[in-house]
Amino acid sequence: MSFQVINTANDLLIYDVENDNVNYYAKSSLSVSVLGGLVRVLQTDSEGNTAIAMSTRYTDVAAPSSTSAYDLATKIYGYINSSGGAINSKQVTLTSSQILALNSTPITLVDGIAGVEIQVISAAIHLKFNSSSYSSHTTLAIGSTSNPDGQASLNCLGASSDVRGTMALLTDGTTSNMHTGENIVATVVSGDPSGGDSDVVVDVTYRTVNIP
Numbered sequence: 001m002s003f004q005v006i007n008t009a010n011d012l013l014i015y016d017v018e019n020d021n022v023n024y025y026a027k028s029s030l031s032v033s034v035l036g037g038l039v040r041v042l043q044t045d046s047e048g049n050t051a052i053a054m055s056t057r058y059t060d061v062a063a064p065s066s067t068s069a070y071d072l073a074t075k076i077y078g079y080i081n082s083s084g085g086a087i088n089s090k091q092v093t094l095t096s097s098q099i100l101a102l103n104s105t106p107i108t109l110v111d112g113i114a115g116v117e118i119q120v121i122s123a124a125i126h127l128k129f130n131s132s133s134y135s136s137h138t139t140l141a142i143g144s145t146s147n148p149d150g151q152a153s154l155n156c157l158g159a160s161s162d163v164r165g166t167m168a169l170l171t172d173g174t175t176s177n178m179h180t181g182e183n184i185v186a187t188v189v190s191g192d193p194s195g196g197d198s199d200v201v202v203d204v205t206y207r208t209v210n211i212p
Contacts, residue, residue, distance in 0.1 A: 007079040106185035120151040123167040134196030139189040148187035150177030
């Protein structure tokens with residue numbers, strides 16, 4: 001994916017992933033259209049001159065996720081005419097081999113964005129039980145790269161049957177759990193588990209924020 005479009009309070013952030021370019025555009029100067037299958041974000045200056053901020057196919061935009069050029073343009077239009085950070089969701093399947101090493105090697109759920117923080121709003125899991133339970137360390141957690149268990153957690157890996165559940169957000173007086181530009185990752189608290197062979201689907205809803 002070549003681009004990520006991020007909604008902040010007053011600006012639209014367009015991240016050109018391939019070229020590692022980040023630009024903030026005042027929402028008041030922007031418009032969005034679709035031309036020949038290309039989703040175009042246009043910027044108009046005070047003298048009426050128009051420049052292209054982004055022109056690409058919807059399949060080249062990783063965030064927000066979309067199903068068509070119309071869908072993407074509609075979401076960007078909503079961003080342009082709104083205030084506050086964009087709300088997105090991501091679903092990742094953690095394999096049993098990844099889970100057995102998840103404390104040592106956390107797995108990225110959401111890629112970090114330069115200049116902004118990512119706050120987990122909610123998270124849910126589906127443990128697809130196979131034949132044996134995990135043991136020793138069984139609390140699955142979500143957080144940023146520097147604090148991988150800092151935003152949400154659920155003790156679920158010791159289950160001996162299918163489990164669907166919501167993760168508890170760590171919100172009471174929690175400090176140092178949001179880090180500018182960092183990924184959101186999944187980990188296991190305290191150490192790697194042992195013995196299990198089940199995959200876990202993690203579904204996380206999050207927003208991007210820009211705290212000066």
